[in-house]
Amino acid sequence: MKIVSIDEKAVPISSDIRNAFIDFSKMNVSIVAITTDVIRDGKPVVGYGFNSNGRYAPTGLLRERFVPRLLDAKQEEILNDEGTNFDPEKIFRVLMQNEKPGGHGERPVAVGTLDMAVWDAVAKIEQKPLYQLLAEQYGDGDIDENVFVYAAGGYYLPDKGIPQLQDEMEAYLDQGYTHVKMKVGGASIAEDLKRIEAVLDVVPSGEHLMVDANGRFSLDEAITFGERIKDYGLFWYEEAGNPLDYELQAELSKQYPHALATGENLFSFQDARNLIRYGGMDPKKDYLQFDCALSYGLVEYMKIVEMLKEYDWSPRNCIPHGGHQMSLNIAAGLGLGGNESYPGVFEPFGGFADNYPVENGYVKLPDVPGIGFEAKGNLYETLRSIGK
Ligand SMILES: O=C([O-])CC(=O)C(=O)O
Numbered sequence: 001m002k003i004v005s006i007d008e009k010a011v012p013i014s015s016d017i018r019n020a021f022i023d024f025s026k027m028n029v030s031i032v033a034i035t036t037d038v039i040r041d042g043k044p045v046v047g048y049g050f051n052s053n054g055r056y057a058p059t060g061l062l063r064e065r066f067v068p069r070l071l072d073a074k075q076e077e078i079l080n081d082e083g084t085n086f087d088p089e090k091i092f093r094v095l096m097q098n099e100k101p102g103g104h105g106e107r108p109v110a111v112g113t114l115d116m117a118v119w120d121a122v123a124k125i126e127q128k129p130l131y132q133l134l135a136e137q138y139g140d141g142d143i144d145e146n147v148f149v150y151a152a153g154g155y156y157l158p159d160k161g162i163p164q165l166q167d168e169m170e171a172y173l174d175q176g177y178t179h180v181k182m183k184v185g186g187a188s189i190a191e192d193l194k195r196i197e198a199v200l201d202v203v204p205s206g207e208h209l210m211v212d213a214n215g216r217f218s219l220d221e222a223i224t225f226g227e228r229i230k231d232y233g234l235f236w237y238e239e240a241g242n243p244l245d246y247e248l249q250a251e252l253s254k255q256y257p258h259a260l261a262t263g264e265n266l267f268s269f270q271d272a273r274n275l276i277r278y279g280g281m282d283p284k285k286d287y288l289q290f291d292c293a294l295s296y297g298l299v300e301y302m303k304i305v306e307m308l309k310e311y312d313w314s315p316r317n318c319i320p321h322g323g324h325q326m327s328l329n330i331a332a333g334l335g336l337g338g339n340e341s342y343p344g345v346f347e348p349f350g351g352f353a354d355n356y357p358v359e360n361g362y363v364k365l366p367d368v369p370g371i372g373f374e375a376k377g378n379l380y381e382t383l384r385s386i387g388k
């Protein structure tokens with residue numbers, strides 16, 4: 001059993017949208033295909049992966065360092081002890097050879113991309129959906145048949161006014177979502193409050209709306225904004241300040257009475273643990289958004305989940321960033337609180353299996369081997385453009 005080849009390509013996901021920190025005019029992602037010599041259904045198993053939105057394609061890191069390292073590994077370094085499948089933890093160790101600790105930068109994005117492809121291949125070789133494999137081998141055996149998903153949008157766009165924002169949110173509700181998220185921090189407070197109130201006219205109550213400042217605010221701004229929105233009773237207030245500023249997060253937690261969310265820009269076990277240790281987050285109400293496809297993959301994510309349990313956090317407090325099927329599988333197999341979704345944004349990487357509509361805020365997963373990319377036509381078209 002061996003890896004025959006690994007292919008990578010950068011694919012654009014550019015658009016005119018803007019959050020409080022960046023625009024997406026040059027955004028792209030790496031897709032990878034790990035082709036194996038294992039035959040299932042008469043064809044070699046190919047595992048696919050991609051990195052999550054918000055970080056650029058780590059093409060150089062993959063091609064110069066991580067792909068050669070994996071291709072150079074000996075069989076016993078990448079297979080399980082029985083030799084019946086690839087071993088994601090061993091592969092993680094191979095990838096991280098000669099990598100110093102700390103300074104995570106964009107290395108975790110490259111490793112997370114390969115890790116996704118490894119898990120896709122492993123589940124395909126087992127001929128099981130990844131969520132089932134995770135529940136059986138790493139969880140308590142139970143699968144969540146329905147996973148909570150919310151519609152993340154509400155971006156700033158040139159010429160987008162209040163009516164367009166309301167139409168967008170109404171369309172999400174019409175598509176079966178019960179909870180929606182919008183961007184804040186990219187306009188004046190007065191303007192953002194108008195936008196929030198306009199969306200509150202469309203959703204049933206504040207409990208159905210999240211706001212995301214994408215790390216834009218200073219401590220004072222974060223607290224002031226929190227003061228101004230607290231009576232809306234929103235579902236959560238996301239990434240108010242710089243993701244690595246744990247003191248800001250802790251101070252904000254003391255002032256803002258409702259749920260906070262953050263973590264999408266923390267890329268390692270150590271960063272996640274620092275947030276839990278020093279960020280003042282409350283396991284009784286707050287949410288964690290670590291995204292394995294940006295942060296060393298599922299091997300690292302499972303270490304984070306174990307760490308959280310030691311600090312009395314439940315996996316249900318985790319609702320990952322990224323809107324991809326990998327985290328949807330993790331949510332279903334390991335009992336997370338849900339997953340993000342970007343209806344119509346970041347296509348073809350955002351969104352879930354075709355013909356599995358969101359119903360009353362929940363979505364089901366298809367019963368296909370692997371992560372389920374083959375059940376999402378536009379994504380599979382893109383992924384299969386590489387690989388043997
Ligand atoms: O706009 C982005 O970078 C995406 C984001 O923060 C989110 O999905 O929460």
Ligand SMILES: [Mg+2]
Nearest residue numbers: 212238239264
């Ligand atoms: Mg966010």
